[in-house]
Amino acid sequence: MKSNPKHQHRARWFAITLLLLLFPGIAPALQSDKDQPIYIEADAVDIDDRNGTSIYKGNVVLTQGSIVMTADQVTVTQHQEQTDQIEAIGSPVTFQQDTDNGKGTIKGRAKKAEYSANGETLNMIGDAILIQGKDTFKSDRIVYDRARAIVKAGASAKGKERVRVTIGGKK
C-alpha cells in the first residue's frame, strides 16, 4: 500500500522544521535589530512616486542595527499606513548579523533576499547559504528568523526537498 505523498511531504517538513529549531550553535541575535532605522547607501536611486518604490542601484549597502546586507539592487516599497517592504537582488546578496551572546556573526548569501522592515522573517531565495562558525545551512530557499537567529525552514524551489545541514563541518 502506497503512503499518501501529501502526508509524507508534511512529515518531512515537520522533521526539517524540528531539526532547525533544535539546531545547535545558533545563538539569539540582537532582538532590537528589526526596530532600528534602515540606512541605505548606493550610487543612484530611481523613485517611482505612483508605485511607491525606490530602487537603489550600484554598490548598495543596507544596514539595520547589526544587520549588514550588500546587493546590486535594493527596492524599498512604501505605501501610506503600510510597513515598508525590502527586496534585495545581487550576485549574490550578502547578509550578516551579530548575535547577542558573543557567539559570533551569522553570515549568509543568496540571489535574492526579502523582508518587512519591522518583520522578524527574512526570506533568502536562490542558492541560499547561512553560516555560523562551523555550522552551515544550504537550500534553494531559507526562511530565517532574524529576531532569534533561527533558521525556520528550508525548501527546494524545484519542488524536491534538498536541504543540507552541516554541523561542525569544514568551512
Added chain:
Amino acid sequence: MTEQKNLIIGGMLLLLVVVTLWIARQSMQEEAERTTPQHRVDYYLEGVDSTLMDLSGRPSKRLVANRMTHFMDDDSTELESPRMTLYDLDRPPWHVRSETGWLSGDGEVLLLQGEVKIDRFAAPGVRPMHITTRDLRVQPRDNYVETDAEVHARSNQDRIDAKGMQIWLQQPIRIKLLANVRGHYEVEP
C-alpha cells in the same frame, strides 16, 4: 646722404600706415559697440498669476511671481520669486518655488535659481514628498527637470540625500537621484 633721407621718409610712411590702421580699427570697434543692442526691458508685470489649462479645460500648470520682466533684445523673461503648481489628475499637485527664474526667448529653457523647494502634500493613500535643492534647469516642452546640486528629499520620517537629480514630469512622475545616495528609513516597531 640720399639713402639716409629715403630711410627716414620710408620710416615715417610706415609709422603713418600703422597709426592709420590703428585709428581705423578703434573706430570700427566703437561702431560695433554702438550697434550692439542693449539688454533693454520692454515691459514688466507685477503680481503675476497665470493658469494654463489642458485640452479638457482643467488646470494643468499655474505660475505665480512677484514680478515678471521681459527683455526686448533676446525675448527672455526674468521672474522674481516664481511659484509653480503642477496639477495631477487624481493626486495632490506638486508645488515648485525658487528665489528667481529665467525663461529663454524660445521658451526651451527655464532656470529656477537659488534655493528650490518642491512639495507634494499628503492625501488618503498618498505619501507627502518634500525636496530641497538649488538651481534647477527645466525643459518645459520635454517635461524634464535636472540639477547638479545637493538634493534632500523627505517623506514623513524618511529621507534620502544625494547629489544631482533628474525628474521626468510626464505622468507617472519619475525621480532619479544620481550620485552619493544615502537613504534613511524609520521603522515602526
